Amino acid sequence: MAKIKPSQGAAYARIMGVGGYRPTRVVPNEVILEKIDSSDEWIRSRSGISTRHWASPEETVSAMSVEAAGKAIADSGIRAEQIGAVIVSTVSHFKQTPAIATEIADKLGTGRPAAFDISAGCAGFGYGLTLAKGMVIDGSAEYALVIGVERLSDLTDFEDRSTAFLFGDGAGAVVVGPAKEPAIGPTVWGSEGDKSETIKQTDSWEAYRNGRPEKFPALTQEGQAVFRWAVFEMAKVAQQALDAAGITADELDVFIPHQANMRIIDSMVKTLKLPEHVTVARDVETTGNTSAASIPLAMERLLATGEAKSGDTALVIGFGAGLVYAATVVTLP
Numbered sequence: 001m002a003k004i005k006p007s008q009g010a011a012y013a014r015i016m017g018v019g020g021y022r023p024t025r026v027v028p029n030e031v032i033l034e035k036i037d038s039s040d041e042w043i044r045s046r047s048g049i050s051t052r053h054w055a056s057p058e059e060t061v062s063a064m065s066v067e068a069a070g071k072a073i074a075d076s077g078i079r080a081e082q083i084g085a086v087i088v089s090t091v092s093h094f095k096q097t098p099a100i101a102t103e104i105a106d107k108l109g110t111g112r113p114a115a116f117d118i119s120a121g122c123a124g125f126g127y128g129l130t131l132a133k134g135m136v137i138d139g140s141a142e143y144a145l146v147i148g149v150e151r152l153s154d155l156t157d158f159e160d161r162s163t164a165f166l167f168g169d170g171a172g173a174v175v176v177g178p179a180k181e182p183a184i185g186p187t188v189w190g191s192e193g194d195k196s197e198t199i200k201q202t203d204s205w206e207a208y209r210n211g212r213p214e215k216f217p218a219l220t221q222e223g224q225a226v227f228r229w230a231v232f233e234m235a236k237v238a239q240q241a242l243d244a245a246g247i248t249a250d251e252l253d254v255f256i257p258h259q260a261n262m263r264i265i266d267s268m269v270k271t272l273k274l275p276e277h278v279t280v281a282r283d284v285e286t287t288g289n290t291s292a293a294s295i296p297l298a299m300e301r302l303l304a305t306g307e308a309k310s311g312d313t314a315l316v317i318g319f320g321a322g323l324v325y326a327a328t329v330v331t332l333p
Contacts, residue, residue: 008139009139010178010179012183013132014330015174015333016075017175018296018333019075020068020172020296020297021171022170023054023059023169025055029044029051032164035158036158047261048262048282049288051288052167052288061171062103064171065100066104066107069171069173072174073175076143082143083110084142085114085132085140086102086113086114086115087116087117087132088100088115088118089119089124089125091155091292093149094154099116099117101117114141120324123319123322125146126316126328130189130328131144133176133187136176143177144177145176147171147173148172148290150167151169152167152168152169152289155167156219157218162220167290168288171297172294172298173296184329184330185328185330187327187328188241188325188328192229192322196323198221198222199321199323202220203217230260231271234257234327235271238257238317241315241327249278252314252329253277253312253313254315255274255281258318258319259281259284259288260284261284262285283297283298311332312332313331314331
C-alpha cells in the first residue's frame with residue numbers, strides 16, 4: 001500500500017490582521033418607529049440598540065466584503081496574492097451559486113485561492129475561523145481570509161415589532177496565518193437542531209417563487225427562548241472554550257461575544273463572572289445585530305479605539321440560527 005506524504009503546514013495559527021466596513025447610512029431608532037408601535041426607550045431597554053447601519057444598493061455583499069477584506073490584508077502585512085483560501089460566512093447573498101467568495105477573491109486580486117461560502121448564521125465567523133486555522137496548520141493554505149458579511153436589512157420585516165429594530169448591515173474580515181506559538185485556541189462548537197424553529201426565515205425561496213407569501217421572506221425569532229438559551233447555555237460554552245484554552249477569566253483581557261443584544265451580553269458577563277478589568281465589546285449599540293459580521297466588526301472597533309490592544313487575550317463566541325454556536329480564545333492581532 002502506498003504511503004501518503006504528510007501535510008507540511010505551520011505549527012500554529014494566528015489572526016494577523018482585521019478589517020471592517022459599515023455602510024454609510026446610519027439609521028436611528030426614530031426611523032424604525034415609523035412602522036412599529038413602540039418607543040426609543042423600549043428599543044434601547046430591550047436591546048441596547050440606538051442606531052444601526054443599512055446598506056445602499058451599491059453597498060452589496062461583495063462590495064462590503066472587498067472593503068473589509070482589503071483593510072484586513074493591509075493590516076496583516078501580506079499581499080493579496082498570498083491568500084490561499086477565502087471563506088465567506090453569510091446568509092444574505094441571495095444567489096445559490098456561484099459562491100460569492102469566488103467573486104470577492106477575484107476583486108481582491110488573490111489569484112486562484114480556494115473560495116467558498118458557509119451558512120452558519122451568527123456563529124459563522126467562528127466556524128470560518130476554525131476552518132482557516134485548520135487550513136494553515138494542515139498546509140493547504142499558508143494564509144486564509146475569513147469574512148463575515150450581511151445585508152440583514154434585506155431580510156427584515158420592518159412591521160414586525162419583535163425584530164424590526166435588531167438588524168444591521170456590514171462586513172468584517174480577518175487574515176489567518178502561521179504562528180510560532182498558539183494564538184487561536186481549540187474551538188468549542190456544535191448545534192442544537194431541535195431548537196431550529198426559534199430563529200428562522202419566515203418562508204422558503206421556493207414558496208416565494210410560487211407566489212404564496214404576501215411579503216418577501218424575512219427573519220423571525222422567539223425572543224424569550226433565544227434569550228434564555230443564549231444567556232444560560234452559551235455562557236457554559238464560553239466557559240468550556242476558556243477551559244479548553246487553559247485560560248481563566250482572570251487571565252482574560254477582552255470578551256467579544258456575538259453582538260445580538262445588550263441584555264444578552266451583560267447577562268453573559270455576569271454569568272461568567274468576568275473581572276472588571278476585562279474589556280467587553282458592546283458594538284451592538286451603534287451597529288445593531290450584523291450576524292456573521294458582528295464579531296470581526298466589534299474586534300476591529302476595539303482595536304481602532306484603543307480599548308483593546310495587540311497581544312490581548314480575547315474570548316470570542318458566536319451563536320444563532322440553527323441553533324449553532326462556536327467559541328474560542330484568540331490572541332488579538
